[in-house]
Amino acid sequence: MRILLVEDELRLAENIAAALREVGFAVDHAADGENGSHFAEQNVYDAIVLDLMLPAKSGQRVLQDLRxxxxxxxxxxxxxxxxxxxxxxxxxxxxxxxxxxxxxxxELIARIKALIRRSKGVATPILKISDIELNAVHQTVHRQGNAIDLSPTEYRILEYLIHRPRAIVSKQELLEHLYDFDWEHHSNVIEAHVSNLRRKLNLAGTEPLIETLRHRGYRLRQGEDAG
Amino acid sequence: MTRLASMTRRLILTVLFLELLSAVALVLAITIHERHTQLAAFDAQLQGTAQSLMGAVQDAEDESDSVILEPRGLNLDKHAVFQVDEAGRVLGAAGVLPAEIKPVQEPTIRQARVGKKLYRFYSFQGLRIIDPGKPDGGVRHTVSIAYGLPVEHIWHEIAEATRFFVIATIALLGMTAVIMTWRIRKGLQPIRELAQEAEQISATNWNFNAPISARNTQELQPLAAALESAMNRLQRSFEQQRRFTSDAAHELKTDVAIIKSSLQLLSMKKRTVEEYSQGLGASFEDLARLETTVQRMLTLARLEQPTEASSGSCLLRNVVEDAAYQSKAFAEIKDIAVTTQLATNSFVPIDSRDALLLCSNLIVNAIQHSDEHSIVIITLKAQEDNVHFIVEDEGEGIAEEDLAHIFHPFYRGDPSRSRKKGGTGLGLSICKAICDRANGSIAISNRPSGGARVLVVLPLFHPSPLPVSASIKH
Incomplete structure (x- = not known):
């Protein structure tokens, strides 16, 4: 998940960004309202943290323009x-x-997570699809009751895909939502992570959960018991 | 519990008292006058009757040409006491004449007691000439007459008249009291309306418009005007205070938010010793900033306290040199030349600590807002009874719209109060407070050639101020 932080108080922005990165968010920082508006208009952010008293353009105006x-x-x-x-x-x-x-x-982190969940139509931090259960608080994944050990990036890819069931998610979209501007990113990095994720999730004798649609992206297959 | 003094009551009582006084005087005058008229009428009656008694002295138609009193045909009061005599010979009498009433030559009126009753007597001597047509001129008889009537009923009548006037006066007094109370109440209505309007004032509602009734009343107009202007002044300073509080809260909250987030970030998971010490270092820096903000707020609060009589003095030249020296390192970072022209050795009435705060604030401010490799010029000179301290820089100057607010606490010429240039936004407010305290002034303008010019005007310090003038300063 990628978050835009618009805050002019540099020390505070540093701390918030560091904390959000530590829990697995990609964070971009804008130090004034003007930049904040520009960043936000790219529409790649899963949530925006907005200070009110900003140079150049007030938080109120950034919000109004956005909406x-x-x-x-x-x-x-x-x-x-x-x-x-x-x-x-x-x-x-x-x-x-x-x-x-x-x-x-x-509290800020918990509220941001809740905002993202709700904006994607989920009410609880425990996401279920097919026989997979993802706990967004503890950042753990279980399949058929067995814990699956994922790297942070693999977890984030899975979390993003679960938030968008049945939709085809392009590599570009994954990149945009998982990495901030500071990251040197290449689409083949995504491919490597997705293939690892698919391997770890796979159980013998079942269909692979993550479909790859050539030149279009990935899709999470949904079982009959999906919720 | 003491009773409240009432203007209405006092007015009414005063007027009633005066009315009562004049009424008493009036009744007294009326009584005296009445007595006088009554007695005059009574005396006229006595006199008339006595004269008719004289008329009743007639020729006895005898040889000796003697006279007799013929009272028939006279309508005499039955209580009348009289005596008519001629040279000791009583011609006629009624009742017993008191001893002190003696026939006298001159007509007199005297009072005397007859029995228990008080009588008023008219006594006189008259000449009665019998047969005046005779050649010898007739016979002359000198007749003395004393005639008296009881005087009691006059007093009764006077008392009656007085009583009538007293009753009428009391009735009038009562009526005026009622009318006056009503009129005064009505007359004082504007005061009540003014009070009602003043009642509406609260911390949230400063609207005070004196009612028209008060504004059109000569006595209330100054009060209404004073109230209005007092309210306006209060509202302004209240607003200022409120803005200061809210700005201060904003400032402190932001500082606290930074420290809190630094520490929370550090405690989010186990970290290496290096990370911890780095985090602690950052937290200390954040804390130092909070400390500076609090320190400056307290300084401002101290400076805005009413002045003590003796607040010290200092040689401004030395202080300016100190301040310039202290800011040298900062100026060198930006390669800014600080030049000083200090042309006076005057003392100013500011203690050296505050003076240093003032000078270094202004100098550091100038350096902060200067471009690299520019010049900051500091001038100190005497002008009449004042000392002028001027700091000029070659920076970007001050935006027109900011000039009016630049001395307001926390004003940074930017809605976000961005701290990129450092400072708490209290520096200039502190400078102004120091100048105000010393009865000086501070002003900022833009130089025509670009950059800002701060002019501080301070009065000269008078070494031995009279204690009286010092206490009047409040």
Whole structure:
């Protein structure tokens, strides 16, 4: 999952970005509203963390422009301002959640995860498809009750695919959502990770869970008991 | 519990008291006047009757040409006491004449007791000439007459008249009291309306418009105007305070958020000793910034306290040199030349600690906003009774719209309060507070050639200020 962080306070941005990366998010950072708007318009972010007091362009305006352009990434507002009115205005303007500074990093991460889940139509952190169970909190994967040991990237690919059942996910899309700009990425890196993931998930005598559609991408096959 | 003093009550009581005084005086005057008229009428009556008694002295139609009193045909009061005599010979009498009433030459009126009753007597001597047509001129008889009537009923009448006036006065007093109370209540209505309007004021609602009734009342107009302007001033300073609090909260929260996130990031998982020490180092740096912010807020709060009578003094030239020296290292990083022209050895009424804060704040500020390889010029000169301290830089200057707010706490000329250039946004506020405290001034303008120019004007320090003038300063 890829997150855009728009925050002008550099030390705070560093800390938030580091924490989000540690739990497996790809993070891009914009230090002012203008840049934040540009980044967000690429529409590759699974969530946006937005400070309100920004140079060049205020957080409110970034949010309004985003929603006016029909971009639906969930937005988490960070605010150090007092007063409920502005929060009501923000939620009405299309914000999805907010946290007041000083906030708890753990809470911020949990809320971002919840925002992403909900935006993808899932209500609990435990995702099930076929006989696979993915716990987004503990970042564990089980198939038919057996724990499967995945690398962080493999886990993220699986998590992304589970969020988009039946859809064909291109390599480009996977790249965009799994890596931030700091990453030197190549599509064959994805291929290698996907093939590893497929091998680890495979049980003898079953159809492979991840289909490869030539020149189009990957698709997670859904069993009859999918939920 | 003490009773509240009531203006209405006091007014009414005063007016009633004055009315009462004049009423008493009036009744007194009326009584005196009444007595006078009554007595005058009474005396006229006495006199008239006595004269008619004289008329009733007639020729006795005898040889000796003597006279007799013929009272028939006279309508005499039955209580009347009189005596008519001629040279000791009583011609006629009624009742017993008191001893002190003696016939006298001049007509007199005297009072005397007859029995228990008080009588008023008119006594006089008259000449009665019998047969005045005769050649010898007739016979002259000198007749003395004393005639008295009881005077009691006059007093009764006077009392009656007085009573009537007293009752009328009391009725009038009562009526005026009622009317006055009503009128005064009505007259004081604007005060009540003003109070009602003032009642509406609260921390959230500063709207105070004096009611028209108060504005159109001569006595209330100054009060209404004073209230209005006081409210406006209060509202402004309240707003300022509120903005300061909210800005300060924003600032502190951001600083705390950074420290908290640094520590939480560190504690998210087990880390190596190196990572821990790095994280701690970063946290200390974050903490130092919070400390600076708090320190500056406290400094500002201290400076905004009312001044103590003696706040010290310093030689500004030395302080400026110190400040310039301290900022040297910072200036060298950006290769900025700091030139000083210090042309005065004047003392200013600021203690050296605050003066150093003022000077170094302004110099560091100038360096911060200067481009590399530029010049910062510091000038110190005496001008009349003041010292001028000027700091000029060649930086980007100040945007027009920021000039008005530049001394407001936390104002950075940027809505985000970006801290890229460092500082807490309190530096200039602190400078202004120091200048204000010393009865000086500070102003920022843009130089025509580009860059900003800060002008600080401070009064000269007078070594032995009179203690009286020092205490008046508050």
């Amino acid at each position: 006016r352009k029909k971009l639906h990434s969930p937005v988490m507002i960070l605010t150090a301002q007092e007063g409920k009115e502005s929060i009501i205005d923000l939620l009405n303007a299309g914000a999805d959640d907010y946290l007041s500074k000083p906030f708890d990093l753990g």
